[in-house]
Amino acid sequence: xxxxxxxxxxxxxxxxxxxxxxxxxxxxxxxxxxxxxxxxxxxxxxxxxxxxxxxxxxxxxxxxxxxxxxxxxxxxxxxxxxxxxxxxxxxxxxxxxxxxxxxxxxxxxxxxxxxxxxxxxxxxxxxxxxxxxxxxxxxxxxxxxxxxxxxxxxxxxxxxxxxxxxxxxxxxxxxxxxxxxxxxxxxxxxxxxxxxxxxxxxxxxxxxxxxxxxxxxxxxxxxxxxxxxxxxxxxxxxxxxxxxxxxxxxxxxxxxxxxxxxxxxxxxxxxxxxxxxxxxxxxxxxxxxxxxxxxxxxxxxxxxxxxxxxxxxxxxxxxxxxxxxxxxxxxxxxxxxxxxxxxxxxxxxxxxxxxxxxxxxxxxxxxxxxxxxxxxxxxxxxxxxxxxxxxx
Numbered sequence: 001x002x003x004x005x006x007x008x009x010x011x012x013x014x015x016x017x018x019x020x021x022x023x024x025x026x027x028x029x030x031x032x033x034x035x036x037x038x039x040x041x042x043x044x045x046x047x048x049x050x051x052x053x054x055x056x057x058x059x060x061x062x063x064x065x066x067x068x069x070x071x072x073x074x075x076x077x078x079x080x081x082x083x084x085x086x087x088x089x090x091x092x093x094x095x096x097x098x099x100x101x102x103x104x105x106x107x108x109x110x111x112x113x114x115x116x117x118x119x120x121x122x123x124x125x126x127x128x129x130x131x132x133x134x135x136x137x138x139x140x141x142x143x144x145x146x147x148x149x150x151x152x153x154x155x156x157x158x159x160x161x162x163x164x165x166x167x168x169x170x171x172x173x174x175x176x177x178x179x180x181x182x183x184x185x186x187x188x189x190x191x192x193x194x195x196x197x198x199x200x201x202x203x204x205x206x207x208x209x210x211x212x213x214x215x216x217x218x219x220x221x222x223x224x225x226x227x228x229x230x231x232x233x234x235x236x237x238x239x240x241x242x243x244x245x246x247x248x249x250x251x252x253x254x255x256x257x258x259x260x261x262x263x264x265x266x267x268x269x270x271x272x273x274x275x276x277x278x279x280x281x282x283x284x285x286x287x288x289x290x291x292x293x294x295x296x297x298x299x300x301x302x303x304x305x306x307x308x309x310x311x312x313x314x315x316x317x318x319x320x321x322x323x324x325x326x327x328x329x330x331x332x333x334x335x336x337x338x339x340x341x342x343x344x345x346x347x348x349x350x351x352x353x354x355x356x357x358x359x360x361x362x363x364x365x366x367x368x369x370x371x372x373x374x375x376x377x378x379x380x381x382x383x384x385x386x387x388x389x390x391x392x
């Protein structure tokens with residue numbers, strides 16, 4: 001397979017013109033985000049059946065429109081591995097999610113590989129190749145790129161072609177194409193790649209549950225997020241977490257009162273302090289019913305409820321093993337806990353429809369309805385737990 005580095009719009013246009021005969025392309029990116037709020041795209045790797053290229057977005061005035069147009073071409077499948085961060089970049093650059101797409105990380109979970117399996121391990125197991133991961137944390141913004149960096153970057157998309165072909169063949173053989181299609185529809189929802197500044201307060205660890213405090217905490221955290229995005233700097237560079245918490249606790253109504261937060265004058269100038277106070281005062285005017293509601297602190301499960309929860313987890317594990325799929329892909333433990341506590345109606349759960357219902361949800365519904373029970377019987381010289389349906 002030929003490899004090359006693309007540094008001009010003309011070269012990129014010519015490369016994208018070769019996609020017409022391709023069933024799919026594989027895509028990966030290299031980026032850095034230590035010094036910025038948004039990840040800085042430093043390199044994009046794309047492989048076809050004949051060629052693998054490294055597209056350099058930092059090369060002069062290169063226009064990435066040709067490759068972004070290909071990402072929107074519904075006739076061409078775009079294959080990624082662990083696509084979420086790549087997609088975040090493309091959504092910011094284009095306002096669109098690449099479509100159609102395929103994530104081999106999810107495909108590997110559908111095929112029963114462990115949920116923590118690395119791409120390096122996947123390539124070794126499926127392709128028999130060894131990846132050089134020594135350059136994983138290299139500075140991709142520095143130029144020129146070394147030959148070793150380019151080999152590292154291109155190897156990922158070259159081997160990804162074979163990984164995709166093997167996994168997709170297994171999935172098709174097991175009649176699980178619908179599973180992947182369902183998961184890709186979820187990944188294609190653009191809302192999950194957009195920042196909701198009004199939810200950023202939930203990242204902070206606080207003890208107070210007073211609605212007035214949480215209202216100002218939400219306002220301060222949203223203000224910080226907006227400032228960080230506008231300046232494209234990490235949020236901690238605007239205001240550290242502990243100061244956001246202290247600002248909300250102090251409840252200042254003026255810049256003078258805000259100065260009572262020790263050390264804040266060294267991080268915020270007068271203009272920013274005035275802006276923050278304005279945001280807090282605006283939040284005070286909001287209707288009380290719009291204030292954040294503290295999450296209920298769940299009491300420990302009673303012994304019967306916990307026993308039901310344990311049986312549901314056991315059923316999930318056994319069903320996942322039976323279908324050779326990672327349990328976490330089928331259901332997470334929080335959802336199971338909400339079900340047994342009666343917080344989440346079954347028909348609102350992820351396991352109530354689609355392939356999840358087929359392999360686990362139906363049995364879980366029977367268990368919760370008392371129509372499926374666990375029975376201990378002798379098994380291979382010892383004992384085993386088996387499930388029995390009520391035939392009455």
